[in-house]
Amino acid sequence: MSNLIRGLRGLALAMTGMAGSFAARAADTMESAYWNLPKGVTDISNEVWHLHMAAFWVCVVIAIVVFGVMFYSIFAHRRSKHPVPATFHHSTTVEIIWTIIPFVILIGLAVPAAGTLIKQYDTRNAEMTVKITGYQWKWQYEYVGEGVSFFSTLDPESNNARQLHSGIDPKTVPHYLHNTDNYLVLPVGKKVRFLLTSNDVIHGWWVPDLAIKKDAIPGYINEMWTQINEPGIYRGQCTVLCGRDHGFMPIVVHAMSAADYAAWLAKQKGGAEVAAAAPVVATDAAVDAPVAPAAAEAAPVEVAASSPAAAAPAAVDAKAGEKLFLGNCAACHQATGAGLPPTFPALTGSKVVAGPIDAQITQVLKGKNAMPPFAQLSDADIAAVVTYTRNNLGNKVGDTASAEQVKKLR
Ligand code: HEC
Numbered sequence: 001m002s003n004l005i006r007g008l009r010g011l012a013l014a015m016t017g018m019a020g021s022f023a024a025r026a027a028d029t030m031e032s033a034y035w036n037l038p039k040g041v042t043d044i045s046n047e048v049w050h051l052h053m054a055a056f057w058v059c060v061v062i063a064i065v066v067f068g069v070m071f072y073s074i075f076a077h078r079r080s081k082h083p084v085p086a087t088f089h090h091s092t093t094v095e096i097i098w099t100i101i102p103f104v105i106l107i108g109l110a111v112p113a114a115g116t117l118i119k120q121y122d123t124r125n126a127e128m129t130v131k132i133t134g135y136q137w138k139w140q141y142e143y144v145g146e147g148v149s150f151f152s153t154l155d156p157e158s159n160n161a162r163q164l165h166s167g168i169d170p171k172t173v174p175h176y177l178h179n180t181d182n183y184l185v186l187p188v189g190k191k192v193r194f195l196l197t198s199n200d201v202i203h204g205w206w207v208p209d210l211a212i213k214k215d216a217i218p219g220y221i222n223e224m225w226t227q228i229n230e231p232g233i234y235r236g237q238c239t240v241l242c243g244r245d246h247g248f249m250p251i252v253v254h255a256m257s258a259a260d261y262a263a264w265l266a267k268q269k270g271g272a273e274v275a276a277a278a279p280v281v282a283t284d285a286a287v288d289a290p291v292a293p294a295a296a297e298a299a300p301v302e303v304a305a306s307s308p309a310a311a312a313p314a315a316v317d318a319k320a321g322e323k324l325f326l327g328n329c330a331a332c333h334q335a336t337g338a339g340l341p342p343t344f345p346a347l348t349g350s351k352v353v354a355g356p357i358d359a360q361i362t363q364v365l366k367g368k369n370a371m372p373p374f375a376q377l378s379d380a381d382i383a384a385v386v387t388y389t390r391n392n393l394g395n396k397v398g399d400t401a402s403a404e405q406v407k408k409l410r
């Protein structure tokens with residue numbers, strides 16, 4: 001008996017604890033449509049929301065009616081009241097009624113849903129096209145016909161915090177695991193078509209506020225579209241389990257006015273000639289910008305005075321190199337270059353980094369054992385990141401890789 005009481009008291013305590021943390025969590029997130037689908041910021045997402053609510057209320061009414069009849073019957077016709085059961089069975093009228101009512105309900109839900117689905121699939125008359133490619137574990141965005149293309153990876157802050165024994169409290173990281181280094185920038189009020197594919201395994205591109213969710217499948221191109229009504233930052237995730245770092249390839253869409261977008265695009269194009277390696281991070285201080293990598297300001301490439309290439313690496317390369325390193329390599333080799341031995345070797349003081357540059361470029365291009373190949377990066381990007389590792393992270397080799405060199409070694 002006392003065991004039972006203790007058990008019950010434990011259960012009660014556990015339940016109040018749960019209710020408490022649940023309530024706290026709910027209060028935290030109440031503003032952000034925590035209990036429901038977000039209404040989103042497109043006409044389609046609003047339609048989807050209304051469809052969802054219609055189905056929800058139909059379900060509520062059905063539940064009330066069905067459970068009402070059931071509980072009433074259980075109560076009113078209980079055995080103590082009616083020891084002798086009635087003997088009727090089969091009523092054609094009732095059967096017709098309970099066939100027709102659900103039929104009408106289903107048609108009533110299907111007609112508007114089909115209308116919205118047809119609109120969702122209509123990618124015609126788009127004003128611009130962005131090709132989205134999934135990679136293990138990042139996204140690539142190509143502005144078709146604009147010559148602008150970049151990768152979008154987990155922001156370095158989240159990435160550092162997520163490392164085992166990082167000692168960083170994820171709660172101190174803004175938008176932990178929901179932030180990227182480069183945002184997908186889109187204009188509001190324009191119909192944007194997306195072509196979605198993958199480079200390796202199946203990924204899924206999902207941004208709830210846009211009510212878009214589709215699989216990115218290698219060898220196939222899926223289509224989808226959006227037209228965003230309100231400027232802002234909208235976050236999403238990969239939704240198909242795609243391997244080890246599936247949880248670390250978020251999506252951030254930055255919707256801005258057509259004028260701001262045009263300025264951003266022009267900047268991207270201008271930057272492309274100087275260094276294809278450095279897609280400018282789309283920040284907009286007014287709208288919740290991502291935090292720049294802490295050390296980005298101070299990373300001069302150190303070049304030995306005697307090196308013939310002494311004057312070569314411009315400051316922009318060092319920054320681009322660091323950015324690429326944090327985005328592509330730091331997950332394994334750590335932002336400091338210390339690595340996580342024995343699996344992931346340190347790059348600080350590494351013999352490979354200090355050795356022939358061609359061998360290092362080849363290793364980055366082709367991969368080696370547990371290190372994946374990075375052939376998807378452009379020649380300039382590989383050159384920048386290799387140069388970065390050779391002259392930073394405590395290394396002072398003093399030489400630089402060039403895009404032509406990388407091209408030859410591909
Ligand atoms: C998924 C983890 C991972 C990522 C990401 C990664 N590497 Fe590696 N890297 C490794 C592993 C594992 C090795 C050891 C390979 C071996 O020798 O078996 C290695 C070795 C190296 C070495 C040789 C180090 C030595 O002393 O043996 C260099 C240089 C290097 N990586 C550079 C890079 C660069 C540059 C990037 C980013 C473009 C990068 N790595 C991204 C896992 C990774």
Ligand SMILES: [Cu+2]
Binds near residue numbers: 202249
């Ligand atoms: Cu994925």
